[in-house]
Amino acid sequence: MEAAVEPGNLAGVRHIILVLSGKGGVGKSTISTELALALRHAGKKVGILDVDLCGPSIPHMLKVQGQAVHQCDGGWVPVFVDQAQSISLMSVGFLLEKPDEAVVWRGPKKNALIKQFVSDVAWGQLDYLVVDTPPGTSDEHMAAVDALRPFSPLGALVVTTPQAVSVGDVRRELTFCRKVGLRVIGIVENMSGFVCPHCAECTNVFSRGGGEELARHAGVPFLGSVPLDPKLTRSLEEGRDFIQEFPSSPAFPALSSIAEKILNETPI
Amino acid sequence: MEEVPHDCPGTGSAQAGRGASCQGCPNQRLCASGAGAAPDPAIEEIKEKMKSVKHKILVLSGKGGVGKSTFSAHLAHGLAADENTQVALLDIDICGPSIPKIMGLEGEQVHQSGSGWSPVFLEDNLGVMSVGFLLSSPDDAVIWRGPKKNGMIKQFLRDVDWGEVDYLIVDTPPGTSDEHLSAVQYLAAAHIDGAVIITTPQEVSLQDVRKEISFCRKVKLPVLGVVENMSSFVCPRCQKESQIFPPTTGGAEVMCQDLQVPLLGRVPLDPRIGKSCDKGQSFFVEAPDSPAALAYRSIIQSKCSGIQDFCSLRQPKGEDRVSA
Numbered sequence: 348m349e350a351a352v353e354p355g356n357l358a359g360v361r362h363i364i365l366v367l368s369g370k371g372g373v374g375k376s377t378i379s380t381e382l383a384l385a386l387r388h389a390g391k392k393v394g395i396l397d398v399d400l401c402g403p404s405i406p407h408m409l410k411v412q413g414q415a416v417h418q419c420d421g422g423w424v425p426v427f428v429d430q431a432q433s434i435s436l437m438s439v440g441f442l443l444e445k446p447d448e449a450v451v452w453r454g455p456k457k458n459a460l461i462k463q464f465v466s467d468v469a470w471g472q473l474d475y476l477v478v479d480t481p482p483g484t485s486d487e488h489m490a491a492v493d494a495l496r497p498f499s500p501l502g503a504l505v506v507t508t509p510q511a512v513s514v515g516d517v518r519r520e521l522t523f524c525r526k527v528g529l530r531v532i533g534i535v536e537n538m539s540g541f542v543c544p545h546c547a548e549c550t551n552v553f554s555r556g557g558g559e560e561l562a563r564h565a566g567v568p569f570l571g572s573v574p575l576d577p578k579l580t581r582s583l584e585e586g587r588d589f590i591q592e593f594p595s596s597p598a599f600p601a602l603s604s605i606a607e608k609i610l611n612e613t614p615i
Numbered sequence: 616m617e618e619v620p621h622d623c624p625g626t627g628s629a630q631a632g633r634g635a636s637c638q639g640c641p642n643q644r645l646c647a648s649g650a651g652a653a654p655d656p657a658i659e660e661i662k663e664k665m666k667s668v669k670h671k672i673l674v675l676s677g678k679g680g681v682g683k684s685t686f687s688a689h690l691a692h693g694l695a696a697d698e699n700t701q702v703a704l705l706d707i708d709i710c711g712p713s714i715p716k717i718m719g720l721e722g723e724q725v726h727q728s729g730s731g732w733s734p735v736f737l738e739d740n741l742g743v744m745s746v747g748f749l750l751s752s753p754d755d756a757v758i759w760r761g762p763k764k765n766g767m768i769k770q771f772l773r774d775v776d777w778g779e780v781d782y783l784i785v786d787t788p789p790g791t792s793d794e795h796l797s798a799v800q801y802l803a804a805a806h807i808d809g810a811v812i813i814t815t816p817q818e819v820s821l822q823d824v825r826k827e828i829s830f831c832r833k834v835k836l837p838v839l840g841v842v843e844n845m846s847s848f849v850c851p852r853c854q855k856e857s858q859i860f861p862p863t864t865g866g867a868e869v870m871c872q873d874l875q876v877p878l879l880g881r882v883p884l885d886p887r888i889g890k891s892c893d894k895g896q897s898f899f900v901e902a903p904d905s906p907a908a909l910a911y912r913s914i915i916q917s918k919c920s921g922i923q924d925f926c927s928l929r930q931p932k933g934e935d936r937v938s939a
Contacts, residue, residue: 402677404823449830451795451834453793455761482788484710521754545857
């Protein structure tokens with residue numbers, strides 16, 4: 348522990364993964380949450396840092412909204428999601444008095460809070476820290492990448508939906524990664540198809556295949572497609588542990604295989 | 616200025632930069648110097664410029680990917696269906712401009728004329744402006760922090776030669792930050808009719824949308840109403856309806872009742888909408904009689920509760936039509 352104090356609060360964190368997407372609503376927070384749950388099932392200790400300051404969704408998804416952050420000698424204590432304390436979370440959602448309050452901040456204030464999130468949260472020992480970001484390529488992203496650079500993050504998971512409009516934004520996000528020198532672990536295509544609960548017909552609500560094509564075009568790994576599953580949305584809505592409850596869901600194999608690819612990349 | 620935290624003394628007050636809550640604020644020095652109190656001269660210039668624009672509508676949502684740009688584009692198409700109505704569509708999503716793609720204008724460039732930047736015209740009565748027209752390749756990322764984005768928005772409002780316009784529709788990025796504050800501030804003197812707020816039915820989205828409505832109230836922007844997008848999904852094979860994004864907390868309807876804002880309508884999720892956006896075609900042309908197209912049309916045109924009627928009831932003074 349003596350050595351851990353020296354380089355700050357991230358010293359006990361083995362691997363840092365950023366979850367990015369140029370487009371909003373493609374499932375960054377969903378994928379971040381599910382990835383954390385999947386890694387946890389593999390016996391890892393996971394932290395989630397939510398740097399979406401204007402629209403934090405993860406506290407709700409993990410059903411810990413309304414919890415408060417406490418202060419200790421080492422800094423802010425993250426909120427633990429489960430009894431075993433295997434998933435911890437830090438989000439601006441915990442700092443708001445009212446859940447509907449809008450965080451109407453311009454860039455410099457957002458940057459300052461992100462810096463604080465990176466330096467002042469007492470994560471303790473973690474195998475993985477998943478950093479969930481807002482859409483775009485602006486203040487929050489630059490601040491997070493700058494602040495995390497000394498801790499050499501493993502890379503970025505880029506989330507997209509299959510339609511061309513979304514893929515366009517993600518191409519710009521890949522350019523961002525290249526410009527700031529952040530490795531792309533791979534592309535995840537979310538919400539690929541919808542399996543009708545009445546007749547099991549799979550419809551490509553947002554068309555299909557865009558993510559894979561983009562990965563090929565950009566020369567980055569394609570990690571898999573996660574199909575739309577209303578059970579998944581519902582379980583996240585209600586803040587239940589999706590991975591534990593729905594191993595039979597069509598989305599499940601996709602998620603665990605993505606987690607496995609990351610685990611294989613980072614032998615501990 | 617209303618975007619500040621509640622304990623901020625305000626940039627115009629005597630306490631600016633000197634209060635206890637100013638400690639540690641990045642703007643402390645600027646405020647203390649008094650520079651914050653002087654309004655940006657661009658606000659007046661924009662007011663002048665906007666005299667030829669009758670109605671200004673902002674399309675907002677706290678959440679991303681709920682269909683702001685799709686809605687903005689179809690609002691523009693719907694209003695421009697009347698060839699006597701001049702419509703302008705401005706995309707201020709600087710980091711993720713999707714309007715050029717959705718309008719089928721990808722690869723178009725903006726031209727400079729004596730009276731400013733010329734918008735790209737899709738029809739004679741439908742002009743479009745987006746940062747996408749200023750990029751040289753679709754891979755170009757606009758990696759800008761707040762001040763640069765604000766400068767771009769200022770330029771869009773002040774330096775684009777829109778001409779005589781009936782409706783200016785402003786499509787925004789998700790959130791409640793720089794772009795939104797700038798649009799509202801720069802247009803403050805020019806009078807904005809109001810904001811249309813887009814959401815999807817699930818709580819994760821509604822929770823961000825409540826924040827957006829609280830933003831509107833903070834900056835005194837009237838809320839024209841809420842559109843619930845992706846309300847239900849009709850399976851193309853068995854025609855049965857199901858919910859992809861279940862409204863576990865009552866959806867937009869309950870939220871609108873709680874917050875006392877009008878619900879303008881619900882648009883079902885139709886896979887053809889996404890496809891027509893990818894192709895850059897109007898969904899009104901692609902599937903004119905589909906339930907989704909009818910829903911869009913009713914939101915725009917329906918008597919009394921539609922966006923068009925809302926705006927005409929709020930004609931700026933001096934242009935009031937003579938009533939019987």
